[in-house]
Ligand SMILES: Cc1cc2nc3c(=O)[nH]c(=O)nc-3n(C[C@H](O)[C@H](O)[C@H](O)COP(=O)(O)OP(=O)(O)OC[C@H]3O[C@@H](n4cnc5c(N)ncnc54)[C@H](O)[C@@H]3O)c2cc1C
Ligand code: SF4
């Protein structure tokens with residue numbers, strides 16, 4: 001159905017990290033009004049934590065034999081071929097333009113002596129193709145985009161709703177998304193907002209694991225709510241555990257891959273039960289186990305591989321003092337290099353009291369990134385429909401996506417899009433370091449055009465939001481109010497914070513570095529028990545007249561339990577090892593049965609995940625073994 | 632493994648929280664008894680309080696409300712006044728605070744006093760973001776189309792900019808500043824530094840005159856009494872006094888230029 005009036009189109013963007021901000025920029029610049037929702041002032045979004053950098057082919061690498069094609073190939077191999085190839089082609093080919101744009105926005109990228117943008121090594125590549133701003137690249141990129149969105153806000157093109165929590169997507173009688181229900185976290189007011197399209201750019205789900213490298217709002221709650229409303233999850237079992245983080249009481253703080261990219265080395269003492277101070281252990285008695293096993297990539301093998309090697313060393317009894325810890329050593333690096341890592345060294349010193357410039361850091365793997373997320377679609381590029389390029393400049397079929405096609409980045413629900421870490425696209429079974437920031441911004445800038453086109457009428461489904469009946473919105477506001485009231489009235493004995501800690505422990509033990517059927521089945525039973533206990537939850541703060549974080553936390557805990565179920569069910573179903581999903585009982589990749597996307601759908605009757613698979617085509621690169629030892 | 636407990640340390644300590652139920656209600660103190668734990672920061676203390684929701688007198692109470700996100704001192708959310716000193720609560724380690732004998736095994740948590748309280752320790756810092764808008768704290772690019780790279784930059788110039796761009800809008804500098812009050816117009820050190828940041832970018836500088844107009848008006852640079860409290864408390868070591876001095880110099884030139892323009 002074509003849309004009657006396009007002038008009044010409005011788009012809702014939920015999330016103000018890199019993905020949400022770049023989407024807001026693209027859509028508002030395309031002339032469509034944007035309402036931007038975020039649980040924190042957008043400048044404080046989780047993207048601010050990203051440290052190491054952002055990948056893109058560049059002139060120096062190119063002249064040494066690197067290309068966008070190779071960047072694509074690395075991304076596909078890193079992801080163990082679980083990603084669709086046309087979107088990865090498009091993303092890696094757009095990457096250089098994205099860096100240029102960020103540069104124009106004034107992002108303070110590190111510079112060479114001559115004044116060009118400096119580069120550093122990162123995992124999964126033998127070329128320098130990572131652009132960076134000290135060791136706080138995410139912060140710098142987020143600020144660059146935040147400033148541009150502030151400019152749009154001052155011009156009246158973007159309206160911000162900060163400290164508002166997304167609660168539910170509004171889906172009309174045609175099955176298309178026409179707005180959201182959200183809650184003001186300060187006044188607790190629950191309200192519906194009309195929108196002709198909605199973008200979910202709400203980030204990852206690390207809080208499902210209790211402690212991770214992510215921020216406290218990374219609960220996966222928004223994605224879980226869309227999933228309950230009928231959106232599919234793609235590959236929820238693909239959770240990245242980063243090899244190097246500082247274990248902590250409240251969170252695991254990341255020590256970026258850039259530490260290894262700049263020359264940092266991972267090692268354990270050769271002697272079990274070693275008691276000497278690390279600085280007193282001579283070279284010959286140190287085991288640089290990644291360098292020994294992977295002489296080519298050394299400390300920069302993809303993350304799942306480094307993580308497992310570290311994990312195995314600990315299991316074999318080589319952890320520092322027998323504890324789950326190994327050394328990450330940058331003490332040998334020149335002062336100038338250490339300065340480029342200042343931000344992360346500062347974090348380490350503030351939280352441990354030790355100076356990592358003098359003493360090797362103690363680190364261990366921690367949950368870090370969700371490759372999986374809301375399932376999205378796209379239109380592959382086709383030279384036949386390309387009406388813009390000269391015939392000789394046309395690409396081959398499937399080399400990229402069709403710019404502006406309404407379904408790029410759209411979930412299975414028309415009008416509901418998902419960008420950034422909240423979505424499942426691009427990274428397959430493992431994300432390469434410094435590819436996430438790229439995918440978030442790419443989603444916003446590239447797929448953002450699709451949102452704008454859709455909202456203005458291209459492939460639009462159903463009546464515009466402005467013409468939808470008020471009852472549609474009122475009904476969902478009532479539904480959300482009732483949910484909150486139920487939590488208040490429940491007056492149960494179960495403590496939400498305790499239950500969350502238990503959920504995190506269980507998920508970390510069952511569904512991270514090494515998975516087995518037996519342990520996952522145990523987790524399935526534990527989750528059933530947690531759900532039963534959640535039904536008896538009690539909240540210690542029952543006031544709904546003003547800010548009530550306890551109610552909000554308890555509500556999202558329910559959504560985390562639902563997301564956790566999808567992770568566990570998808571992990572049980574995938575009886576193979578691929579990338580970050582390592583099954584001790586099925587150690588090989590099984591392309592015959594599992595070269596396919598996991599699609600989890602929510603079964604409302606049972607409240608549980610149903611798993612099915614969608615085959616993946618290989619239009620650009622054929623399958624090959626994922627080998628990083630020597631090739 | 633991380634900051635170990637000294638053996639003689641008491642097993643528990645007292646946390647006094649300045650609470651306020653809503654924007655307009657009165658503030659009051661509530662005390663909690665919290666168990667020491669290794670690697671404990673103020674965030675873990677507040678989480679422990681939320682889990683128990685019981686005060687030192689054994690009475691059930693509501694969890695304390697506070698603002699946080701990254702837990703690694705980079706998002707700027709979790710600022711509060713801890714034993715009289717404004718700082719980020721995520722990087723405030725209990726062991727370090729209680730080492731001070733004057734603390735007497737007690738940690739006092741208060742909301743920042745220069746911003747309206749939303750509830751308990753959560754304050755409303757929208758004034759800081761509004762100031763960024765007034766100062767046009769952005770690089771006015773032509774649009775997001777692919778128009779090639781930005782200007783080249785020397786490493787020294789990059790370092791100078793990077794040092795300011797790590798500002799996380801936490802507000803510590805404003806809390807500590809004697810000139811910045813809840814109801815005056817002073818923009819404060821953070822906004823002045825940001826104006827200098829954008830003035831130093833070749834494209835950003837096209838709005839330099841507009842930014843200086845704001846800094847020349849009421850609430851601008853002349854409100855600064857040069858007490859330098861701001862730079863002492865900034866967790867990111869932003870060179871605030873240099874920025875304020877630079878703003879002063881730019882304003883002098885700007886004022887002269889304006890005089891000539893008026894003729
Ligand atoms: C410590 C760390 C370091 C990293 N370093 C790198 C790196 O060097 N290179 C790299 O490429 N990647 C890195 N990553 C990964 C990368 O930072 C993230 O994948 C990326 O920033 C995610 O951005 P996003 O825009 O998808 O979401 P986020 O930045 O997480 O933003 C989510 C937004 O959604 C909002 N939101 C969430 N839920 C709701 C809700 N219910 N209602 C309303 N709003 C909501 C939030 O307020 C926020 O604005 C790192 C990750 C971590 C944890
Ligand atoms: S120098 Fe003093 S008066 Fe000026 S901004 Fe800093 S603290 Fe405030």
Ligand code: SF4
Pocket residue numbers: 797798799800801802803804805820821824864865866867868869871
């Ligand atoms: S200048 Fe420093 S203290 Fe002030 S807001 Fe920025 S980071 Fe915080």
Ligand code: FES
Pocket residue numbers: 698699700701702703704705706707708709710719720721722
């Ligand atoms: S929580 Fe981000 S600065 Fe403390």
